[in-house]
Amino acid sequence: MRCVSLADATPSVWLTFTLWNFGSNSDRLNVTFSSISVRSWSCTTNISQTIPRPLKPIESCWNTSRLPTARSSSTLTSFSRKEITYDLLWALFRPNTEAYATCRGTGAPRCVIYNHCEEMKRLAGSRYLHVSTRFLNSDGRVLGETTVCIEIDIFRGAKRIELLSVYPLEYHPEPDTTRRQIIECGREYVSLMGIHHRQYDGTVFYIDDVGEIVRWYI
Known part of the structure; x- marks a missing residue:
């Protein structure tokens, strides 16, 4: 960690x-x-x-x-307004925090558990916060814990917390409703483990070897 x-x-x-x-x-x-x-x-x-x-x-x-030092007071005031600056992102999360994000492939809401974060730099030189999280996933047979890394690109000035690609669930505009929806979605996901016959009309996706999302319509 x-x-x-x-x-x-x-x-x-x-x-x-x-x-x-x-x-x-x-x-x-x-x-x-x-x-x-x-x-x-x-x-x-x-x-x-x-x-x-x-x-x-x-x-x-x-x-x-x-x-209550000047810096911590300023940070707490910023959090109370649900705003954050890039240099204070590390203070937004605590280990094992329930964090809100969206699925890369579908854009659907998801909840992950925060592990740690670290600032990194891309080959092009742009900086970003590398946020390591974990969640329950399945290969169709076994349900287990896996990790997923979410990136928060560097930004200037203050930004609304709910506009970040990942943030603590408590800062969501409707945290209780969102929690219930995600729990219900998770229960349905677990119920579909194994082999089932379903009719589906829509977009499917997978992540290729370089980490890109590949979608197609079925």
């Missing part, structure tokens, strides 16, 4: 992402610093022995991040 990595021997924490996304939940999570040691920009949890010196710098940084 982008903000917390448990893959290495020493778990690492991206302070900017972690302090913002989890700062408001620190009281509920009961975060303490007496059993954490620091090594460069990484944090290692030590359970078997007590660390004699608390991590005052990180604790101070954590507590400071929870104060």
Whole structure:
């Protein structure tokens, strides 16, 4: 993950992402610093022995991040207006957030779970936010979890959150109605697993080897 990595021997924490996304939940999570040691920009949890010196710098940084600073207040005000700037997109999502997007092939609403994001650059030089998400999918026989990456192109100034290619479901103009529709669609999708005889008149699509959508009418 982008903000917390448990893959290495020493778990690492991206302070900017972690302090913002989890700062408001620190009281509920009961975060303490007496059993954490620091090594460069990484944090290692030590359970078997007590660390004699608390991590005052990180604790101070954590507590400071929870104060209404000018930047955080500005960000929250922007969120309350349901607007966002490109440089603050990382603060819009939290891990495991239910995010609203649309299917590339049909344009139908879909709900995905946010994993992490990272800014990338295309060969032509344009920048974009690479948003990694996951959702339930099926090959016709087995239902399982798969990932899909959604791109948010760089933009100037403030933009309405619901105009992004992916955004937290809570910022949708009708989140409750949309949630019910997506759940019902998901149930119908699961009911069609296996072999069925159906009559269909419309457009079908598939994704080719280079990631492009290929459509045709049947």
